[in-house]
Every structure is written in structure tokens, then in C-alpha cells.
Amino acid sequence: MIRSLKFLGLSLALALGGCGAYSLDYGPGPASVSGALTVSNGLQSGAMGEIRGFDGSASEHSGYYDSYGSNLRIDSIGSGWWVMSSINVTGDLAGPAFAPGTHRTYTSGTWDAENNVSVTGCSGPSYGSYTFDGPADQVTIDVEELPDGSRRMNFETNYGGNITTGSVDYRIDGTSGTTAPGTDRGI
Numbered sequence: 001m002i003r004s005l006k007f008l009g010l011s012l013a014l015a016l017g018g019c020g021a022y023s024l025d026y027g028p029g030p031a032s033v034s035g036a037l038t039v040s041n042g043l044q045s046g047a048m049g050e051i052r053g054f055d056g057s058a059s060e061h062s063g064y065y066d067s068y069g070s071n072l073r074i075d076s077i078g079s080g081w082w083v084m085s086s087i088n089v090t091g092d093l094a095g096p097a098f099a100p101g102t103h104r105t106y107t108s109g110t111w112d113a114e115n116n117v118s119v120t121g122c123s124g125p126s127y128g129s130y131t132f133d134g135p136a137d138q139v140t141i142d143v144e145e146l147p148d149g150s151r152r153m154n155f156e157t158n159y160g161g162n163i164t165t166g167s168v169d170y171r172i173d174g175t176s177g178t179t180a181p182g183t184d185r186g187i
Helices: 002-021
Strands: 031-034 037-048 051-066 069-078 081-090 103-107 116-124 132-135 138-145 151-159 162-172
Touching (some): 037 069, 037 081, 037 116, 051 081, 051 116, 051 162, 069 162, 081 162, 103 116
Parallel strands (some): 031 051
Antiparallel strands (some): 031 037, 037 162, 051 069, 138 151, 151 162
16 A cells, blocks of 8 residues: 555656656766666657757766656757656566566556556756656657666657657666665656
């Protein structure tokens, strides 16, 4: 019961919050460590809202992990544009449902309480100044294992016909589900 209530609260906060639910003051850097999760090497390209034809590496990463759910966030910034993808995972990102070789498509409005992926996308003309804030209608993920033991989640999102593709590397060490002080949890 506690697990269900915890996840319902996290899912509701993520679904209702959108871009405004995120702290935009976390420090830049190549990777962010949160609890047992390290997020790095994010890439995004495509179209989201009014921002079309973007293509860029993530300039900032953040995330949160515990065995009930995770969040992987990447922000990419270019000349005259900013795009953020917040990948919300229900279930254990380190468990068998998201093991290397996983290929799944999730559609908005359908829900698997044990294992689910949704993406909130935000975009606009500059960092934190968003003109688009919404959930993806459909998300397709592929998980692969990298030579160093970390994993890469490749994703494709559809926002009303606008397609964004990307990838993000992550590593989960140990079983700690705590969040490091000052780390953006996305809620």
C-alpha cells in the first residue's frame, strides 16, 4: 500500500507539474549523481512544440532512482532554443522489466502500475523559458548495455505529430534509493 501511495504521489506530481515543477537552478555539468543513479551523455533531436529541427547534446543532466520509480532528465540548449525531456519510469529501472534488450512502446492514457514510461517535454527560445510543456502521446524505448556496464535508453517521443528522438546513459550502483542533498528530483 505504501508503495502504491508513494508512486501515485510521484506520478501525479510529474503529470500535473510539467516544466514548472522542476527546479531550474541545478548546476551544469557532464553528469549528475543522485543516490545510486548517474545520468550522462544525453542527446536529443527533432521537433517539440514551436522548436523544430533541433539537434544537440545535453548540457545538463539530473535524475532520481529507487526501486519504485525513476526520473532521467536531460536539457539541451542551442542558439535560440532549449529542449528538456523528463523520462519518468514506473517500476525498477535496474530490474528485469528494463533490462538490456527491452523494446517497448507506451501510449498516453494507458497505464501499467508495475512498469511504465512517460515523458514530459518542454521547449522554448531559451533555458527555462518554455512555450511548450506537455506529455508525449507515445513513447518508444530501447535499452542497451554499454561496455562499461552502464545502460543507454534510446527513446522516441511523439507530441501531437512532432517527433523527438534521443538517448541517455545511466548507471545504477548499489541499492540505495536516497537522493543526494541538493539534487533535483524533478518534483
